[in-house]
Amino acid sequence: MARDFSDPDMEARLIANSQRQGFNNWFGVTCVAAGNGQVEIEVKIRPEHRQHHGYVHGGCVSSLADTACAWAAATAARADVVTSSFTFHFLKPASGDGLRAMARTVRAGRTQATVEVQVYSETESARPVLCGTGLATIAVLPARVAA
Amino acid sequence: MARDFSDPDMEARLIANSQRQGFNNWFGVTCVAAGNGQVEIEVKIRPEHRQHHGYVHGGCVSSLADTACAWAAATAARADVVTSSFTFHFLKPASGDGLRAMARTVRAGRTQATVEVQVYSETESARPVLCGTGLATIAVLPARVAA
């Protein structure tokens, strides 16, 4: 499926930043598409992402959501960003073997953006299940003056 | 320092559950004290907890906060719980080599609890820095009838 918001330059920049992150490398975040205030990212679930009932740990679900929100805001702001706050509602246990987060910037301001996100649990043989939804405030960092 | 809310039986139960979690084993959560609606937990920071500026990744900060809230509610409810929703505000970058979360149940209801949490970044040589604060709604699961 084509993602019409895809911006290959932006995707390359987000992926390069992500590869320099110890956590994201461990987590295994993959960028499906990013650009114009929107993002779709996914992660393949491994045993160390799970909790004791076999579901994906809430910390992994919300981390993917948070990352999607920050990346979506970065594509809108075309600047460095950092999550200021986020609210996440867990709707269903994530029992599949993949997680997909779709984030969309609903307001892009000069110093902050508001982003909404949905996370889906996926299994090869079944329809994706909406397992959580959230809202984030992402702070846009002032550009650094080059030395 | 003595934690007067400590309940050793509850701590043993929480630790046993945690050790069966792939994510928590990877994350390295340690229970300092838990009981009577309160919890103090910590994690020693490793390179794979960090992002590209060297700070602890926001996903790790909020995961520790979420875990603290769920555990605090579990000690109040004396039942299995699951996070229903949480809101987290990032206040300062976590630049230290340890994170500590302190959670306190502000309302323990029959089907849900409200919990507040603070997360501190710690370094051996300096005062702890408050790096985030949050509020969570934790759902209390109905007891399962034994077979």
Added chain:
Amino acid sequence: MARDFSDPDMEARLIANSQRQGFNNWFGVTCVAAGNGQVEIEVKIRPEHRQHHGYVHGGCVSSLADTACAWAAATAARADVVTSSFTFHFLKPASGDGLRAMARTVRAGRTQATVEVQVYSETESARPVLCGTGLATIAVLPARVAA
């Protein structure tokens, strides 16, 4: 426009409850449609709804959002409900002469529901402006046994 979620019996019950509320009578909430987990409500703005720049006061915007969420959950639960928590993001000033809130239940559980809401500011001569978005946890109250 037809609202296909409309449930006239449910609407009558919500309106009757609302008319017994001092605050809602003052506020002037009108039910456009309600049923099957969804709600559309509106309020005509009067001077005492505004703040000192002439915009609708944030307390009125979020009150309408909160009411829409509670009503949406009530139509899904077919029971009395009460707001447990809500998060609201203000996106644009509400400068129009009417406010419209659209709420949709995204998860209806036995003891709580998660509802999302959008609030629009409206003026006769212009397109509605999305002025805020939110997420709420609504608690479903246990049915009272009749005496």
Added chain:
Amino acid sequence: MARDFSDPDMEARLIANSQRQGFNNWFGVTCVAAGNGQVEIEVKIRPEHRQHHGYVHGGCVSSLADTACAWAAATAARADVVTSSFTFHFLKPASGDGLRAMARTVRAGRTQATVEVQVYSETESARPVLCGTGLATIAVLPARVAA
């Protein structure tokens, strides 16, 4: 009781702004003390603040909380502010004849502040009851250049 954060100049400015707000005049907000990032405000409850069970309407409880957060941030920023987002948890019904909100800025940044708030329901003859708690992000507006 003395409020050591009280800043009379700031209080005068907040009260003057509030008196120009249709909503606040109707609501009846009184400033007990404000300054240095903190605020204590109260409202005497009238019938049009209540819902159909006789409790203070949630919209009034959260409006008071939101106002307290914005004012607290304004005293820290010494600038005009506007609520960007807030999360509020209702803990107990507000059955008293007064509401009191206490807000405290936990982080005051250049473009935004994070503020926590507690709301108490009060009756002459009984101890105050904590009826809600929240967290807000308050945006600090850029200063306008005088003409």
